[in-house]
Amino acid sequence: MNEASLLARVPASRRGLVLGIGDDAAIYRPKADEDLTFTTDLFIENVHFRARGPGAISAEQAGYRAMARSLSDAAAMGARPRFCLVSLSLAPWTTVRWFDGFYRGLLGLADRYGCTLAGGDLSHTPQVVCDVMVCGSVPKGKALRRDGARVGDVLYVSGSLGGWRHRPMPVPRLDVARKILGRATAAMDVSDGLALDLHRMCLASGVAARLDVTPPVLRGATLEEALHAGEDYELLYTAPKGVRMPGHRLGTIEKGPPGRITLLGKPLSPHGYDHFESRARS
Numbered sequence: 001m002n003e004a005s006l007l008a009r010v011p012a013s014r015r016g017l018v019l020g021i022g023d024d025a026a027i028y029r030p031k032a033d034e035d036l037t038f039t040t041d042l043f044i045e046n047v048h049f050r051a052r053g054p055g056a057i058s059a060e061q062a063g064y065r066a067m068a069r070s071l072s073d074a075a076a077m078g079a080r081p082r083f084c085l086v087s088l089s090l091a092p093w094t095t096v097r098w099f100d101g102f103y104r105g106l107l108g109l110a111d112r113y114g115c116t117l118a119g120g121d122l123s124h125t126p127q128v129v130c131d132v133m134v135c136g137s138v139p140k141g142k143a144l145r146r147d148g149a150r151v152g153d154v155l156y157v158s159g160s161l162g163g164w165r166h167r168p169m170p171v172p173r174l175d176v177a178r179k180i181l182g183r184a185t186a187a188m189d190v191s192d193g194l195a196l197d198l199h200r201m202c203l204a205s206g207v208a209a210r211l212d213v214t215p216p217v218l219r220g221a222t223l224e225e226a227l228h229a230g231e232d233y234e235l236l237y238t239a240p241k242g243v244r245m246p247g248h249r250l251g252t253i254e255k256g257p258p259g260r261i262t263l264l265g266k267p268l269s270p271h272g273y274d275h276f277e278s279r280a281r282s
């Protein structure tokens with residue numbers, strides 16, 4: 001295989017773009033009344049997934065998950081995905097079949113949310129490395145940020161938690177993002193565990209949080225996993241009391257040392273997924 005023949009296997013689309021794949025860069029023309037959001041996420045073999053041996057996932061699943069991570073970040077901002085740039089570095093063991101499967105998984109999910117592949121890069125490395133950059137758009141000034149939670153706000157999570165072991169194909173909650181846009185005061189996605197991500201939201205907002213109930217737990221998962229495992233990709237968000245919101249009510253934003261979280265009256269340690277641990281997620 002060579003670069004040109006691999007590139008020819010990736011279906012090209014120009015939907016939403018002035019210029020798509022094929023030139024030195026793509027062109028997207030933003031509307032006057034929108035803000036653009038940008039996010040990028042690395043997905044690395046033996047760090048974020050295994051492609052061979054015990055715990056291996058298929059090429060299609062790998063592509064799906066690489067895209068889901070970045071789409072979830074767009075959702076966390078309340079943005080509608082517009083286009084993505086995908087850089088993929090192939091390992092010596094990969095085949096054309098694996099390549100096709102990877103893009104099938106990746107583009108299948110991107111298409112579902114109207115996210116056009118605008119370009120990217122191909123290379124080779126000892127292990128598979130993929131970087132997905134997603135650009136989204138949101139009505140001007142309306143993006144959901146982490147720093148907007150206010151004392152007295154109610155805290156919600158969009159669905160059950162339990163971590164990557166119990167959720168092989170996480171769904172980016174773009175559906176929830178649409179519903180809470182314009183109503184939520186703060187939002188983020190749960191990528192590194194509820195405790196750590198809520199801690200980050202509270203730090204950014206300069207507030208503390210009180211969890212009055214345990215979060216809903218995925219079937220087969222433990223409460224410990226629901227609190228501290230990563231890659232759930234549900235949304236965590238706050239809204240003033242009295243505003244009708246979708247999802248599960250977890251507790252209240254309160255005054256206190258920024259970042260402090262309590263669960264049923266006891267301090268909750270903000271530990272979660274550590275990117276610098278050596279174990280691979282499978």
Ligand SMILES: [Mg+2]
Pocket residue numbers: 072073076188189191
């Ligand atoms: Mg995030």
